Amino acid sequence: MVAHLMHKDAQGRQAVVAVLLERGPDDKPQPLIQTVWAHLPLERGEALQSQAQLDLTQLLPAERGYYTYMGSLTTPPCSEGVLWMVMRxxxxxxxxxxxxxxxxxxxxxxPLQAGSGRLIKQSQ
Known part of the structure; x- marks a missing residue:
């Protein structure tokens, strides 16, 4: 699974920080996810308003290295020109x-998309 933290600036440019999620120990729930789950609707598509305060940096891994490339949105209209940063x-x-x-x-x-010769960079 992957969590997408989507960002958009005043000019409409988009960036996504992708955080890979994997199964870990059952006695160590991820705190931010616990908060999000506590405020999610019980059924898909159900509207819900929440006053929950979220610190999204809690979802980032301890090691902050990442890969970056220019790609597209993963949902329609799948627009190009999106800056992706995928946490390692x-x-x-x-x-x-x-x-x-x-x-x-x-x-x-x-579905996986062809690389189309795009340049993928790695942070230090």
Missing amino acids: QPVQLTAQQIAVFARLYPMNAR
Whole structure:
């Protein structure tokens, strides 16, 4: 699984920080995900307003290295010109945290796209 932290500036330029998610120990729930899950609607598509305060840096891995490239959105209209930063180190979730997400959002991944000669850089 991957969490996408989407950003858009005043000129409409978009950037995505992608955080890879993997199963970890069941006795160490990821704190930010616990907060998000506590404020999610129970059913997909259900509207819900929340006053929850989120610090998205809590979702970033301890090691902040990343890969970066120019790509596209993963959902229609799949627009090009999006700056991607993919964190190299995954963040661990419990099996229960993964199950909640999988129930609400079953297989929503876009098929792999050809690299089309794009340059992929790695941070220091």
